[in-house]
Amino acid sequence: MSQDNYIEHHLEHLTLNLKTFTLGEGGGFWTLNLDTFVVGLLTALIIAVVFRYIAARMQSGVPGKLQNFVEVVIGFVDRTVNESYHGKSQLIAPLALTIFCWIFLMNTLDLLPVDLVPTILNMFGVTHFKIVPTADPNMTFAMSISIFFLIIFYNITVKGWHLGKEILTKPFGPYLFPLNILFRVLEEVARPFSLALRLFGNMFAGEVIFVLIAMMPWWVQWLPGGVWAIFHILIITIQAFIFMMLSIAYLSMAHDSH
Amino acid sequence: MEIASLVAEVQSFKAIAAALLIGFAGLGTAIGFGILGGKFVEGVARQPELSNMLMVRVFIMAGLVDAFAVISIALGLIVFFTSGQFLTPVLEAAKLASVATTG
Numbered sequence: 001m002s003q004d005n006y007i008e009h010h011l012e013h014l015t016l017n018l019k020t021f022t023l024g025e026g027g028g029f030w031t032l033n034l035d036t037f038v039v040g041l042l043t044a045l046i047i048a049v050v051f052r053y054i055a056a057r058m059q060s061g062v063p064g065k066l067q068n069f070v071e072v073v074i075g076f077v078d079r080t081v082n083e084s085y086h087g088k089s090q091l092i093a094p095l096a097l098t099i100f101c102w103i104f105l106m107n108t109l110d111l112l113p114v115d116l117v118p119t120i121l122n123m124f125g126v127t128h129f130k131i132v133p134t135a136d137p138n139m140t141f142a143m144s145i146s147i148f149f150l151i152i153f154y155n156i157t158v159k160g161w162h163l164g165k166e167i168l169t170k171p172f173g174p175y176l177f178p179l180n181i182l183f184r185v186l187e188e189v190a191r192p193f194s195l196a197l198r199l200f201g202n203m204f205a206g207e208v209i210f211v212l213i214a215m216m217p218w219w220v221q222w223l224p225g226g227v228w229a230i231f232h233i234l235i236i237t238i239q240a241f242i243f244m245m246l247s248i249a250y251l252s253m254a255h256d257s258h
Numbered sequence: 259m260e261i262a263s264l265v266a267e268v269q270s271f272k273a274i275a276a277a278l279l280i281g282f283a284g285l286g287t288a289i290g291f292g293i294l295g296g297k298f299v300e301g302v303a304r305q306p307e308l309s310n311m312l313m314v315r316v317f318i319m320a321g322l323v324d325a326f327a328v329i330s331i332a333l334g335l336i337v338f339f340t341s342g343q344f345l346t347p348v349l350e351a352a353k354l355a356s357v358a359t360t361g
Binding site: 007008011194197198200201202204205208238239241242245 | 317318320321322324325326328329330331332335336339340
């Protein structure tokens with residue numbers, strides 16, 4: 001495979017054409033990226049099963065290693081939520097836990113060698129496979145649009161009619177209300193876009209750099225590959241944490257009223 | 259050779275566009291991280307006992323500062339590595355033109 005083809009081959013998804021229900025191109029808007037869908041579902045199931053197993057067999061006294069790890073994660077998310085969110089909803093903390101663990105696990109799949117999973121799946125006849133779901137803008141936009149709808153829902157249910165007053169008067173005072181409405185709309189629309197594109201950009205750029213490193217001769221690859229993998233571990237954690245923290249911040253702003 | 263020169267023109271502009279996107283992203287991020295790091299060191303010099311808390315905040319801010327730079331980088335890489343929609347209209351127009359002259 002030539003240089004350009006190698007990169008393009010690694011940037012293509014396994015698509016399901018929803019108009020004809022066959023694998024391959026041609027669906028336009030109506031394509032489902034099967035690799036994103038399957039890997040996202042599998043990672044979510046792994047997290048759900050592990051956490052449920054630990055919760056069902058909780059032991060007080062000296063905890064085992066897995067229970068200890070789960071407790072550390074849950075304590076961390078709980079502290080972060082309590083710092084920013086002062087409302088009473090039961091949804092925010094489990095949502096934050098889901099976001100953090102799911103995004104972190106999906107991002108971690110980027111650390112596997114670039115050709116490993118596609119080569120294994122090629123033996124079963126699967127031609128293209130991108131293993132990192134968060135390097136697909138569909139996945140990140142799905143998550144951020146869900147958060148966007150949650151923000152709108154909480155704004156309407158918690159603030160009620162005060163929401164109208166808030167939109168019309170917020171930054172500039174009541175007589176400049178068209179400007180207030182414009183700024184509010186821009187700010188609200190910019191939030192899901194920036195959340196989604198931040199995560200997508202980081203993961204996509206990381207993946208492309210791994211592919212570029214994989215194209216070098218094998219005796220050169222270890223140094224840049226090692227350095228970039230270590231840096232990428234930091235980026236993965238930071239991006240998952242930032243997505244969670246910004247979601248909590250936006251949802252708590254939707255609960256605020258002065 | 260008309261077609262070759264047209265394709266070369268599109269490809270060269272694609273390369274310049276990708277280089278500008280990635281270059282400016284790097285420039286902005288470098289300046290941003292420099293300022294962020296400088297303020298962090300100043301803060302730690304003023305109150306060394308807050309060093310751990312400030313470091314956590316630095317990483318949070320680093321992730322946020324990174325955001326738009328990395329969006330530009332991702333777009334630059336997409337422009338650079340996929341044939342995209344810059345080349346296909348040129349090729350289709352060239353195909354139509356060649357069909358018109360020979361057909």
